[in-house]
Amino acid sequence: MDWVERTAQLRQWTRRGTRAPHKPLLFLYALSRFQQDADGELRYSAVEEDLRRLLAEYGPGNRTTPAYPFHHLVSDGVWEVRTERGPGSPGTGVGELRATGAAGRLTPELRAALRRDPSLLGRMTRVLLDLNFPPSLHGELCEAVGLELEEAETGQLSAARRRRDRRMREMVLTAYEYRCAFCGYDGSIGAVPVGLEAAHVRWWAFDGPDDVENGLCLCSLHHKLFDKGVLGLGEGHRILVSQSFVGRSTAARDHVIALAGRPVIGPQPGTRPVAADHRSWHTGQVFHGSPRPTTTA
Numbered sequence: 379m380d381w382v383e384r385t386a387q388l389r390q391w392t393r394r395g396t397r398a399p400h401k402p403l404l405f406l407y408a409l410s411r412f413q414q415d416a417d418g419e420l421r422y423s424a425v426e427e428d429l430r431r432l433l434a435e436y437g438p439g440n441r442t443t444p445a446y447p448f449h450h451l452v453s454d455g456v457w458e459v460r461t462e463r464g465p466g467s468p469g470t471g472v473g474e475l476r477a478t479g480a481a482g483r484l485t486p487e488l489r490a491a492l493r494r495d496p497s498l499l500g501r502m503t504r505v506l507l508d509l510n511f512p513p514s515l516h517g518e519l520c521e522a523v524g525l526e527l528e529e530a531e532t533g534q535l536s537a538a539r540r541r542r543d544r545r546m547r548e549m550v551l552t553a554y555e556y557r558c559a560f561c562g563y564d565g566s567i568g569a570v571p572v573g574l575e576a577a578h579v580r581w582w583a584f585d586g587p588d589d590v591e592n593g594l595c596l597c598s599l600h601h602k603l604f605d606k607g608v609l610g611l612g613e614g615h616r617i618l619v620s621q622s623f624v625g626r627s628t629a630a631r632d633h634v635i636a637l638a639g640r641p642v643i644g645p646q647p648g649t650r651p652v653a654a655d656h657r658s659w660h661t662g663q664v665f666h667g668s669p670r671p672t673t674t675a
């Protein structure tokens with residue numbers, strides 16, 4: 379059985395450019411849960427909300443229920459569902475899935491293969507991401523399902539390694555009330571925020587904790603510029619803009635240069651702002667050169 383091949387074939391359920399990411403999303407979620415607990419079962423009623431959110435954020439515009447992939451992924455030979463009555467899925471009825479205590483997990487053959495070959499999980503994840511989503515979403519998708527891509531790709535599933543906290547994004551976005559801390563951008567599609575990200579001030583790879591004190595809610599543009607050292611955080615939680623940054627257009631002036639010296643928006647009262655040591659780590663290690671003087675407007 380070539381599991382990578384089989385993973386690639388999930389995509390064939392799409393017809394002529396129609397996107398059907400339901401199964402890939404459930405599969406990514408299931409692989410992530412395998413990484414955390416190899417034999418654990420996912421009870422439908424316990425994961426329904428997680429899956430609903432994933433579908434709302436990364437699925438197509440039309441409404442779908444998580445029950446659809448939960449039942450249909452069985453036919454691909456990578457996932458099995460059982461109920462309190464025994465093996466087999468009761469179908470795509472949400473009420474039925476809940477009432478029968480339906481629970482799913484990767485098939486025993488796939489679990490055995492993943493145990494035999496520590497690099498398999500990473501390769502399957504890559505294929506799922508590459509064939510179903512644009513590269514710009516790969517990182518946040520892994521974060522959203524709680525998957526450790528690096529760990530999966532090196533095949534080192536050591537318990538001693540730090541785990542990312544799946545709640546980080548939610549905590550930070552809530553603390554900043556779903557607004558970019560630099561520009562105030564607050565877009566959403568319905569109730570789902572779009573173009574808003576939880577940025578680590580001190581990078582996770584450099585011992586930055588998954589904590590509100592180390593996070594900022596930023597729009598995609600400001601997150602990128604913050605990680606590239608164009609933007610930083612100065613004394614009194616004021617925004618720094620690097621003198622190395624050049625932009626002559628009105629857009630560059632309005633969205634970047636004009637931020638120099640402005641106070642960060644948020645977090646809401648009762649929530650801890652970015653800690654001073656994380657702030658100074660970013661200024662010393664990431665921020666480019668010296669800050670522009672505050673613009674007096």
Ligand SMILES: [Zn+2]
Binds near residue numbers: 563597598
């Ligand atoms: Zn912004």
